Amino acid sequence: MNKPVDRADTLGYYRRMQAAVEELLILRGVMTQGELDRQVTDMDARTYKRGAQVVARAWVDPAYKARLLADPRTATAELGIDIGPTHLIVVEDTPKVHNVIVCTLCSCYPRMLLGVPPHWYKSREYRSRVVREPRAVLAEFGTALPADVDIRVHDSTADMRYMVLPLRPAGTEHVGEAALAELVTRDSLIGVGLPNAS
Amino acid sequence: MAENSTRPAVPPLFAVGDRVRIRNAHPPGHVRTPYYCRGHIGVVERLCGAFPNPEELAYNRSGLPALPLYRVRFLSRELWPDYSGRPNDVVEVETFQHWLESAE
Numbered sequence: 001m002n003k004p005v006d007r008a009d010t011l012g013y014y015r016r017m018q019a020a021v022e023e024l025l026i027l028r029g030v031m032t033q034g035e036l037d038r039q040v041t042d043m044d045a046r047t048y049k050r051g052a053q054v055v056a057r058a059w060v061d062p063a064y065k066a067r068l069l070a071d072p073r074t075a076t077a078e079l080g081i082d083i084g085p086t087h088l089i090v091v092e093d094t095p096k097v098h099n100v101i102v103c104t105l106c107s108c109y110p111r112m113l114l115g116v117p118p119h120w121y122k123s124r125e126y127r128s129r130v131v132r133e134p135r136a137v138l139a140e141f142g143t144a145l146p147a148d149v150d151i152r153v154h155d156s157t158a159d160m161r162y163m164v165l166p167l168r169p170a171g172t173e174h175v176g177e178a179a180l181a182e183l184v185t186r187d188s189l190i191g192v193g194l195p196n197a198s
Numbered sequence: 199m200a201e202n203s204t205r206p207a208v209p210p211l212f213a214v215g216d217r218v219r220i221r222n223a224h225p226p227g228h229v230r231t232p233y234y235c236r237g238h239i240g241v242v243e244r245l246c247g248a249f250p251n252p253e254e255l256a257y258n259r260s261g262l263p264a265l266p267l268y269r270v271r272f273l274s275r276e277l278w279p280d281y282s283g284r285p286n287d288v289v290e291v292e293t294f295q296h297w298l299e300s301a302e
Contacts, residue, residue: 087246087247104232105230105232131234131274131277132278133283134283134287135283149284150284150286150287150288151274151284151287151288152290153274153287153290154289154290155232155289155290155291155292156292157231157232157292157293158249158252158292158293158294159246159247159267160246160267160269160292
């Protein structure tokens, strides 16, 4: 896609505002340049691989899965993942229910587990359509659900953040945890995709 | 939620399973209630705890006392009469208590 927002380094309104806010934060002593750079580095280091690690553990360990659904903060901390102040809800796919995440109002996203959101997640197109015609949107991602599966769309309108726990792919009974994590895609953690087959 | 227990909070009026209607209101300013669910009836799926009111936070006020935040489940076909998916498809929305009224 080649939308105007994808063209980098044009000094548009929001780029200038971001630069001004950054300068003010430093000039006013709210934070140092080093602290700001560290935050950016930390944010860039967080990717959906964290979420994939959590999902793979839940697939191989039913007790862990139960803890993850009941108390995501503690369960992610068990794997050394600090989700900070995020109020996380993990929604579990079943053979009869498929979950999809959106923030129709803006772009709320579980960055501590999935990293920076993809551009399309913030687009008006995705936000307005996925609640209204989820199967059509999933089809555009190449995702087809069985005919007897209901869809549950979660609109992240306030303080909670969501991650999907997708179904473990069929035929992976003998695949180890690390290899299972490799099957988990970012889109499957948002619910517009499914994990890769082994 | 334990971390919310030290600040003043409004007690919850609704419980899981209650039928609630989202107020069909259109106040000015920053609100976090999508238009598509206003005036519609759903069921409380869970209480999320109490959080400062974002409609106040947006204007640099405290947002206290914290308000109960609910997840409300709507049937997609009730939100959109021409919805073409399955009859049990749902949308779940986080809503603060002052947007809810009983629909029992």
